Amino acid sequence: MTPPRPPHGSHLHHAGCGCAAGGGLSRRRLLLGGAAAGATLALAGCAQNPATGRSSFTGFSDIGDDVRLGAQEYPKLLEEFGGPYQDSRLQGYADAILRKLVPFTEFPDLPWQVTVANTPIVNAFALPGGKITITRGLLAMASSEAELAGVVAHEVGHVTARHSAERQGAGLLAQLGVLVLGAATGSSELANLAGYGAQAYIKGYSRDQEMEADLLGVRYMSAAGYDPEAMATFLQTLGDQARLEARMAGRDPGDVDAYNIMATHPRSVDRVRQAMQLAEAARPPAPVVAREPYLNEISGMLFGDDPEQGLILDRGRRFVHPQLRIAFDAPDGFRLVNGKSRVTAQHPSGAAAVVDLARGRTPDEALARWAGRAAAGRAEALALNGLPAATVPVRLDSRSGPVRGQAVVAPAPAAGTVVRFLFIAPAGQFGRYDEAFRRMTYSFRHLSAAEASAVQPLRLIVTRVEAADTIRDLSARMPYGAFNDDWFRLLNDLAVTDGLQAGELVKIVTQ
Incomplete structure (x- = not known):
């Protein structure tokens, strides 16, 4: 919540559109890649999409309408996600990953853009025309460049398949929200507040759309040199994270929070691996994982809420x-x-x-x-x-x-x-x-x-394991009490039976 701006003040808020679920084993994750094509920007409202090979009525005459819609709505949704995270290095890193993927898409000439949003919510979303957001919370959960590339490639797949445009054509985005209140109340400001932000408006993609985005994402990231297995292993971590937070909140471990990437992108590890097989993307001979470079990039970032x-x-x-x-x-x-x-x-x-x-x-x-x-x-x-x-x-x-x-x-x-x-x-x-x-x-x-002065934010710190270090020693610095070990294992892809290796990099959360 930020101080109000005159004359009408401000609100407190959020929004998203993400990716989903998984199981939970030990892993030192890898990530994906495939082959693709170039294409045209002239795509009629009911024409064959070169990315998917199918025709669908979107309600837009060409992809230029996608670009205009995305440019119009992107600032609003990004603002609902806390605005851009003010770290030019991380923003540049995310953009570099996107630029590696774009040449292998069917629409390389779109005004592609990716922004890291300043929210601890673990999610990602894409708007028509190439506008993509990944949250700071999602960056913290990933453990390699390949894993982040898998998320970005999946969102790119939603764009090239025109899934958001299809939903707009079907009137879903035009009917935003579960509780949209009209100006007939006599207080449009009160009515807008009662809509409580774009988060309440985001609807999940269908399972078919998720499969299609995975097929395309695997193709793009494989072609860019990333190991496609990373898409599945990161999804596994996201599932573990959702279950851990449910346990901490006293909820059913299968109860996925409405803002979680698993809720907005109904996927599973098995379906992602199925997509990898169907995509028939050639695994790169020397697939890029880039674990240590990635961890060095995210070390020191805010974890949880921004004060x-x-x-x-x-x-x-x-x-x-x-x-x-x-x-x-x-x-x-x-x-x-x-x-x-x-x-x-x-x-x-x-x-x-x-x-x-x-x-x-x-x-x-x-x-x-x-x-x-x-x-x-x-x-x-x-x-x-x-x-x-x-x-x-x-x-x-x-x-x-x-x-x-x-x-x-x-x-x-x-x-x-x-x-x-x-x-x-x-x-x-x-x-x-x-x-x-x-x-x-x-x-x-x-x-x-x-x-007020005693309230301090949390940060994600990456440190190198010493020979005498134990999980209990390192996790003791974390703020989750009885769940410290669980969070340490989650952040570092460790099963209950796994130990530490001297010299490896690990993530901890501390003030």
Whole structure:
């Protein structure tokens, strides 16, 4: 969450479109490569695609429309992912990988672009016309250049197969979201906030589309010299990571978080290996893996939340912003998701709390301006840990009918700034979450200067194993308590039975 910009303030947020699942064995991962072609940019709305060899109606007259759509939407989605990660070396490294792949695609002349997004969410997405995003969280999970190349190649495959364009033609992107609220509420700003960011809008690709993207990705990366096995082994790691985070959160290990790459890209290791066979891509004679160079590139990068956007602590339950000096807790059963302009606490049922910042001299004034005609009752005064606040019920329109919500505004430590909470639930279910929303409201507090300065971000550090080092010794520096060893093994591709080798590079997470 960042301070609001006048005159209307800002929000807290996210968005994505990623890749998916796997098993969990010991590995020192490898990565992929194949053969491809060149092609034309003149592709009609219902014409044969040179990448896939099939025809499909996309709703666009040619791929130039893909380029225009991607250029228009890319900044918005990237902003929802926290904006670009401010590390020119890492951005250049990701771009160099993309440039190795592009000549082997059917559309080398597209304005290809890849950006590392500043979010710990492990995901990747592609928009029509060659715009690709990979998240900082995904970079941390990869262990070689070949693994990252596998992700980029898969996203390139979505672009050349025009999967996003097909979804646009089918009207899916035009119907963004699960709970898109109309301006008829009388407060378009409130309605936009209730959509809680592009993350809620991203829909996963179909399994057929994922297979097609894998086929193309294997072809491209093989032709570029990468070992295609890396695509499967990294997918295996992503599956292990999703299961570990589910265990830490007390969820079913098979319960994949909605923002995880496994949810947005329904894939499996077996299907990726099947795609490798079907692609019939020749494995390069000396496939590029580049493990150590890759680890040296990512050493020192942020791990987890950026303190400038606030940090999510206590296994996703508490939000703390050391610069804004505010904190609040998520209710039981809700998961906090942090973004550059808003924070959301989400429940699997669709209930959510959305928190952002705005300009305002007093909570009463800011609430009246914010709620507008959406107010469905009288505003009331609250006292939140000694802070004056105001609240009002609101009525919002969704595609499924009227939705009840509750708006709360409290002062932020910075003069002229307020923190806004919008609580929403599916039609007819608000009462079920009323107590949970109250608990979150009354958990809001200001941090002291000492509390704020004590909050430090985590970083991914790459170190070389000494002869006397053990997994327990190295993992002890990590912040996951009983799960320290699990996280160390996950980050370093180690099975339970694996030990360390003196001289090898390993990743740890520490302050």
